[in-house]
Amino acid sequence: MTGKNKLTEEKIFESATEVFIEKGMDGARMQDIANHAGINKSLLHYYYRTKEHLFNAVFEMIAGQMFKKFAPVFDENVSLEDKIRFFFREHIAFMQKNPRLPAFILNELHRNPERIKRIIQGIDIIKLWTTLEAQHKDELIKYNITKETIPQLMTSIAAMSVFPFIAKPVVSSIMEKMGYNFEIYIEERKKYAADFVINAIKKLKV
Numbered sequence: 001m002t003g004k005n006k007l008t009e010e011k012i013f014e015s016a017t018e019v020f021i022e023k024g025m026d027g028a029r030m031q032d033i034a035n036h037a038g039i040n041k042s043l044l045h046y047y048y049r050t051k052e053h054l055f056n057a058v059f060e061m062i063a064g065q066m067f068k069k070f071a072p073v074f075d076e077n078v079s080l081e082d083k084i085r086f087f088f089r090e091h092i093a094f095m096q097k098n099p100r101l102p103a104f105i106l107n108e109l110h111r112n113p114e115r116i117k118r119i120i121q122g123i124d125i126i127k128l129w130t131t132l133e134a135q136h137k138d139e140l141i142k143y144n145i146t147k148e149t150i151p152q153l154m155t156s157i158a159a160m161s162v163f164p165f166i167a168k169p170v171v172s173s174i175m176e177k178m179g180y181n182f183e184i185y186i187e188e189r190k191k192y193a194a195d196f197v198i199n200a201i202k203k204l205k206v
Helices: 003-027 030-037 041-047 051-069 080-097 101-111 113-121 125-135 137-142 150-166 168-177 182-202
Strands: none
Touching (some): 003 030, 003 041, 003 051, 003 101, 030 051, 051 101, 080 150, 080 182, 168 182
């Protein structure tokens, strides 16, 4: 691929990401993406034959970026508590930079649940657990966190991070009536949510 072709493909991909996030799979048109990229639709079809093919590439790229972002969570030199703080700090910061992503992903999961299943199947969940168990065996025992309860902990952590962005119109309206600034609230949530989870698991001590 020549340098010019690579730049064109990158421009298409960036434009497709913007259009899909704004309009979703069903609402976006290939003409919209071509217009955004400043190219004709024939050239767009040369690189990506169908909207479905382009959307799949964009969605998998976004999901891959999110998973890659949190790879340091599995650094063996970081304590369990520090990993929880790292997750909230980095995940909320990621959502601050990409505030439309949570609603976009949620909508597409409802529209095509098989897609996320394929992505999840590429992740070795058992390996993730065994890695955590090997790195934090004593901490997991102390906090009474088991293989059976880890899904509860993981989904609780994810929900505490994502919900304010999914429900931003409601949450920000409530904040405004109470005299709070939503952006300040989100910034403070990085520490508050981490403290909340850590204090909660400490109460589970055996």
